[in-house]
Amino acid sequence: MSAVEDVVTEAPAVEAVPKRSMTLGYGTSLVVLAALILTPLFVKNFIIFQMTQILYFGLAVLALNILTGGSGQFSLGQSAFYAVGAYTSAILMEHVGMNYALTLPVAGAICFGFGFLFGQPALRLSGVYLALATFALAVAMPQLLKLGYFEHWTGGVQGLVVTKPDAPFGLPMSQDMWLYYFTLAITIAIYIFSVNLLKSRSGRAFMAIRDNEIAASAMGVDVALYKTLAFGVSAGITGVAGGLGAIAVQFVAPDSFTITLAIQLFLGMVVGGVGWLPGSIVGAAFIIFVPNIAEGISKGLSGAVFGVLLFLVIFLVPHGARQVAIVAQQLIGKLKKT
Amino acid sequence: MLSKQKLRIAAFSTAVIAFTAMSGSAFAQKKYDTGATDTEIKIGNIMPYSGPASAYGVIGKIEDAYFKMINEQGGVNGRKINFVSYDDGYSPPKAVEQARKLVESDEVLFLFGPLGTPSNSAIQKYLNSKKVPQLFVATGATKFGEHKDFPWTMGWQPAYQSEGKIYAKYLLKEKPDAKIAIMYQNDDFGKDLLKGLKDGLGAKASSMIVAEDSYEVSEPTIDSHIVKLKASGADVYFSITTPKFAAQSIKKVAELGWKPMYFQSNVGASVGSVLQPAGFENSQGILSANYAKDGSDPQWDNDEGMKKFYAFLAKYAPEANKIDGSVVYGYGQAQTVVQVLKQAGDNLTRENIMKQAASLKDFVPDTLLPGVKISTSATDFYPIEQLQMQRFQGQKWDLFGPIISGEVGG
Numbered sequence: 001m002s003a004v005e006d007v008v009t010e011a012p013a014v015e016a017v018p019k020r021s022m023t024l025g026y027g028t029s030l031v032v033l034a035a036l037i038l039t040p041l042f043v044k045n046f047i048i049f050q051m052t053q054i055l056y057f058g059l060a061v062l063a064l065n066i067l068t069g070g071s072g073q074f075s076l077g078q079s080a081f082y083a084v085g086a087y088t089s090a091i092l093m094e095h096v097g098m099n100y101a102l103t104l105p106v107a108g109a110i111c112f113g114f115g116f117l118f119g120q121p122a123l124r125l126s127g128v129y130l131a132l133a134t135f136a137l138a139v140a141m142p143q144l145l146k147l148g149y150f151e152h153w154t155g156g157v158q159g160l161v162v163t164k165p166d167a168p169f170g171l172p173m174s175q176d177m178w179l180y181y182f183t184l185a186i187t188i189a190i191y192i193f194s195v196n197l198l199k200s201r202s203g204r205a206f207m208a209i210r211d212n213e214i215a216a217s218a219m220g221v222d223v224a225l226y227k228t229l230a231f232g233v234s235a236g237i238t239g240v241a242g243g244l245g246a247i248a249v250q251f252v253a254p255d256s257f258t259i260t261l262a263i264q265l266f267l268g269m270v271v272g273g274v275g276w277l278p279g280s281i282v283g284a285a286f287i288i289f290v291p292n293i294a295e296g297i298s299k300g301l302s303g304a305v306f307g308v309l310l311f312l313v314i315f316l317v318p319h320g321a322r323q324v325a326i327v328a329q330q331l332i333g334k335l336k337k338t
Numbered sequence: 339m340l341s342k343q344k345l346r347i348a349a350f351s352t353a354v355i356a357f358t359a360m361s362g363s364a365f366a367q368k369k370y371d372t373g374a375t376d377t378e379i380k381i382g383n384i385m386p387y388s389g390p391a392s393a394y395g396v397i398g399k400i401e402d403a404y405f406k407m408i409n410e411q412g413g414v415n416g417r418k419i420n421f422v423s424y425d426d427g428y429s430p431p432k433a434v435e436q437a438r439k440l441v442e443s444d445e446v447l448f449l450f451g452p453l454g455t456p457s458n459s460a461i462q463k464y465l466n467s468k469k470v471p472q473l474f475v476a477t478g479a480t481k482f483g484e485h486k487d488f489p490w491t492m493g494w495q496p497a498y499q500s501e502g503k504i505y506a507k508y509l510l511k512e513k514p515d516a517k518i519a520i521m522y523q524n525d526d527f528g529k530d531l532l533k534g535l536k537d538g539l540g541a542k543a544s545s546m547i548v549a550e551d552s553y554e555v556s557e558p559t560i561d562s563h564i565v566k567l568k569a570s571g572a573d574v575y576f577s578i579t580t581p582k583f584a585a586q587s588i589k590k591v592a593e594l595g596w597k598p599m600y601f602q603s604n605v606g607a608s609v610g611s612v613l614q615p616a617g618f619e620n621s622q623g624i625l626s627a628n629y630a631k632d633g634s635d636p637q638w639d640n641d642e643g644m645k646k647f648y649a650f651l652a653k654y655a656p657e658a659n660k661i662d663g664s665v666v667y668g669y670g671q672a673q674t675v676v677q678v679l680k681q682a683g684d685n686l687t688r689e690n691i692m693k694q695a696a697s698l699k700d701f702v703p704d705t706l707l708p709g710v711k712i713s714t715s716a717t718d719f720y721p722i723e724q725l726q727m728q729r730f731q732g733q734k735w736d737l738f739g740p741i742i743s744g745e746v747g748g
Contacts, residue, residue, distance in 0.1 A: 046442035053435065143554060146524065157525045158481075159430065159456060161463050249431045251460040256430045260389075288435075295425050302425060303388050 024278045024325075032278075036184060045176045049248070050288065052176070055183045056244040057284035059190060061268040062277060063237035069275025070198055071230035072210030074127065077118075077134030078265045080141040081111050081235040083257035085242025087145065090160045090252045091153050100165045100247050104186065107243035108236045115235020119228030138262040142254040159253025162246055183244050190237055194277060197233070206230055271313060273322025282321035286313075373447030374686035379679060380420045381405075382440030384452040384461075389427035394453050396658065397476060398423045400668030401451060403654040404676075414679040417686075422446060426457055433457035434464065441470050448473055448691050450675050451494070455479045455526045458491075466490045471692045473678070474671055474721070478605075479526050480534075483719040485696075490688075492695055492719045494671055496604075496629055498527055499534030500744035504627050504725050505601055506538020507742060509574065513599060517548045519572030521563060521587060523579055524552040531578045531603055534744070548572050553583065564590045574599045579606045585616040592620035602626045604725070609734065610634050610661030618733055627725040627742075628735065629710050630670060633660035635734050643704030670703040674712060674721065677701055709741040720745070 024032065040048045064078050088107040092098040098106075118137065125133050145154050154160065167178035197203050205226045208216035217223045246252045264287045271286045272279025294306040317323045373380040385398035405419040413419060422444050426433040433452065440446045448471035452458055455477045465472045466488050474494035475482050478501070482493040509516055520535070522528035532550075536543045549570035553560045560583050567575065568591075575598035577587045584606025591600065600623065606612050607626040631638045638644040647669055651658055658665045679686075681694040698721065701712040712721045724743045728735040 044442055046438050049438055049442075050435070143556065146554075157456070157529075159459055161459070245431065249434045249460065250463060251430055251434065253430050253456045253459065255428065255456045256460075258429075260427075260429070299387060299423075299425065 033188070037181075040177055040180050045174055048174075048176045048180050052180045052183050052248050053245075053288055054281060054284045055180070055187045056241045056248065057265070057268065057288060058281040059187055059241035059244070060238050060265050061272060061283045062191065062194060062280035063234045063241065064265050064269045065272070065275065065277055065280050066194055066198070066206075066237070067230050067234035068269060069277075070203065070210065071206040071227060073122070073227065073230060074131040075134040075231075075234070076131050076259070076262045076266060077137035077141075078234075078238050079257050079259060079262035080134075080137045081115055081238040082242035082245070082261060082265075083141050083145065083252075083254075084114055085111050085239030086246035086252045086257070087154060087160075087242075088239065089243030090162050090246045093162055093247075094160055095153060101182070104240050104243045108240040111239025111242075112232045112236030114239075116228050116232035118235070119231030122231060123224055123227055135259070135262075138259045142258055145254040145257070155253075157254060159251055159256075162250045162252065164250050165247065179248055183248070186240065186244065190240065191277065194237070198277075202226065202229065267310070271310075271320045273320035273325075276320070276322035276325075278325075279321040369685060369687070371447060371687045372445040374417070377417055378420050379414065379417050379686065380422065380444065380446045381675070382437075382444060382446035382449045383421060383423040384426050384433055384436050384440070384449070384457060385423055386428040386453060386457075387425040389429065391428040391454060394476070394664055395425075396662060396664040397451070397453060397668040397671070400655055400658060400665050401672040403658075404650065404669060404672035407650060407654050408676055414676055415683060419676075419679075428454055428457065430456045430460035433460050437461040437464060441465070441468055446470075447686060448688060450474060451476050451671050453477065458482060462488055462491055469688060471688055471695065473691070473695055474675060476667070476671065478530070480530055485717060485719040490692060492692075492714070492721070494674065494721050495667070496722045496725055496744070497534075497720055498530035498603075499537065500720070500723055501604055501627055501725060502531045502534025502536070503538035503744035504727070504742045505576070505625075506535050506540075507744070508625075508727055508739075509601075510539065510542070513574065514542075516546055516574040516599070517570075517572045518546050518574045518576065519549040519567040519570050519598070520547060520551070520576040521560065521567060521578065522550070522552050522576075523583065524554055527580070527605070528552060528578050535576065538744070555580070560586055561590045565594065568594055568596045572598060574601070576601045576603075577606065578603045581606050581608060581611045584612045588613070588616035588620050588624070592617070600624045604628055607728075607735075608632075608661070608663045610659075611663075613730060621730050624730045626728050626730075626735070628728050628737070629707055629722050629725045630663075630666050630705050631707060632735060633662070633666045633705075637734065643702075643706075646704050666705045670705040673703040673705075674698075674701065707737065707741070718745075 040051065060078060060082055064075060067073050067075055085107040088110050089100070089103040092103040092106060093100055122130055122133060146157050164175050165179065166175055167173040171178065198206065205216065205221045208219065208221055209223055209226055213223055268280065268283030268287045272283030290309055291302065291306055294309060295302040297305045383398060383401065385395050386392055387395040387398065402421050402423060405421045408414060409418045422440060424436040424439065426436050437449065440449060449465060450473050452461065452472065453476040458472070458475045458477055462472060469490060472491040474492060476494070478493070478495050478498040480497040480499040482491055483497060520532065522532050539546055549567050549572055551563045551567055553563055564587060575591065577584055577600070579587055584602055602624050604627055607628065609632060613621040631641065631644055650669065651660060677698065678691065678695045682690050696714050696716050696719065698712050698714045703712070707726055710722065710724045714721050723745050724741045726737050726741050727739045728737045
């Protein structure tokens with residue numbers, strides 16, 4: 001659990017520069033943004049689809065990052081919120097006939113409520129115990145989705161097929177490209193919201209709770225409220241990510257949202273750097289591409305190869321992409337001086 | 339952040355890309371579609387090499403070995419088969435990603451034998467909208483043969499509903515006054531087979547079935563369900579189960595001293611992985627149905643088809659376990675697709691591949707039971723529809739009665 005140590009040992013560093021360390025510099029942000037906007041114009045639809053995957057997985061990792069990196073709570077149950085979001089979108093689109101874009105706020109709101117409620121009992125737990133409680137949620141979710149009572153809506157084990165939206169206003173774009181830009185817009189909006197949230201009063205309250213709960217409550221922070229709020233926000237964003245995932249993949253089924261997904265998201269957070277929001281995208285790219293690379297190296301031993309690669313990353317850069325970014329920044333700084 | 343000019347450039351280049359993509363597909367319509375050339379046919383496949391269903395990954399390995407053998411023998415009509423198989427870990431979203439990779443990045447001619455109902459459901463719509471054949475899917479779910487809604491998707495093994503119907507036919511003939519208790523797995527496989535059984539029993543279903551119970555794959559044991567079913571006083575018992583639970587069921591029924599007429603679904607009827615662990619003494623007289631030869635059954639040792647199969651295993655897949663039903667399965671499936679490619683000749687378009695797959699006439703792979711034949715037509719997308727009843731005696735299955743068909747297509 002290097003994340004545990006991360007939160008503990010990294011705390012002083014965050015204290016020194018609390019705001020800037022969460023985000024990228026202004027110039028770097030623009031370069032990344034330009035790359036995200038322009039790349040799809042020059043690549044195949046399949047690559048665009050993969051980039052869309054990175055974006056919505058990135059959102060889910062970002063949500064976990066707010067919860068763990070921000071308020072210091074652990075969750076292995078993100079896959080459950082993701083599933084609820086995905087199913088909400090899918091059911092609203094296929095059974096109610098709602099527009100795909102409108103289903104996302106609904107998915108977010110439902111997951112926010114779900115997460116907020118789950119945050120109530122979670123208040124009594126901390127650290128690894130909380131991780132276990134959320135783990136139970138993730139394990140239960142696929143079976144709940146299979147239950148006969150909901151089958152009329154969820155399609156049971158067969159899942160639900162979702163129709164992919166066409167580009168609106170007759171834009172000359174493929175479905176994939178439109179969906180990519182749509183996802184990108186939502187991702188940027190949520191990213192900006194998250195950065196501002198963590199910079200705000202609530203964000204400082206989250207971090208105060210993370211660093212020292214007793215001190216935070218002594219300062220007048222309503223610990224219970226902010227802890228559940230962090231859960232709610234995290235679940236809400238995960239729900240939106242789930243909804244986007246359902247639209248992009250065009251299919252939801254209980255088997256899509258197993259505990260493996262929750263662990264992948266956790267992995268993405270650690271690889272991206274705990275508490276460093278831009279790292280979420282890097283983490284998402286890691287969980288999507290590295291298994292494919294591992295499979296390319298050896299089909300029979302893909303799991304083992306993946307393990308070795310992961311081990312290397314954790315061993316060489318224990319603080320994930322954030323560490324790489326800091327080193328890069330220092331190098332550039334040196335080059336500028338000379 | 340973007341100037342208007344940049345946006346205009348972006349829109350323009352999008353249009354250019356869309357245009358070139360369209361003209362590209364019009365150009366390729368001569369004799370070959372993407373994935374086929376004078377020297378090579380590229381076939382895509384998705385298998386759960388990792389994850390909860392990784393035991394089935396053997397099918398992909400056997401198919402790969404089979405194509406290697408075909409290539410060493412000169413290929414199909416002079417073209418080598420390039421078999422690209424990816425892992426989806428039995429996860430539907432991953433299957434979508436891999437299917438898109440195969441179609442858009444590797445540019446395969448068609449997808450052959452992707453495994454699992456959830457994964458195939460996830461990619462069905464995509465492949466049909468792209469008009470890429472999803473040929474011989476490795477699942478018995480009945481929905482993969484609906485030629486009207488999904489003209490680019492075809493199954494291979496007997497649909498689970500066919501199997502259910504065959505048991506119903508047999509039961510109505512042998513024991514029309516039966517009191518039936520049913521145990522089924524709560525997923526698409528269990529429900530599909532159950533539906534076939536009930537459809538087969540027709541109007542008598544509601545009076546004949548006295549008890550029904552289901553279990554989740556995640557349950558450690560199904561013993562308590564069986565005790566409940568026995569209490570219903572039924573004299574016929576259906577075990578619609580997968581291997582682990584099939585073995586548990588056989589053991590528990592014997593332990594309880596219950597002696598019903600026992601039906602075991604085909605997926606859980608392997609000698610090596612079910613009946614042997616459950617104990618041969620507990621398995622006597624169990625009924626099931628089958629369409630393929632059992633690789634571990636000595637009665638096929640001198641069978642022409644199985645001799646070829648054993649020779650193939652010895653040379654190309656020496657590490658494969660012939661007791662494993664998946665080995666026989668992969669061989670038969672690969673042989674069927676090679677037949678389709680042979681029929682397609684030099685016209686290797688996706689449309690023609692689908693057309694040839696839908697015009698197989700009495701094709702007999704080496705590993706199917708004598709009398710079971712593969713036939714398809716433009717309105718019949720269920721290749722294997724025949725099964726034969728079998729009874730377990732001593733240490734092997736004894737086939738008996740005629741080849742019965744349980745058509746669900748049409």
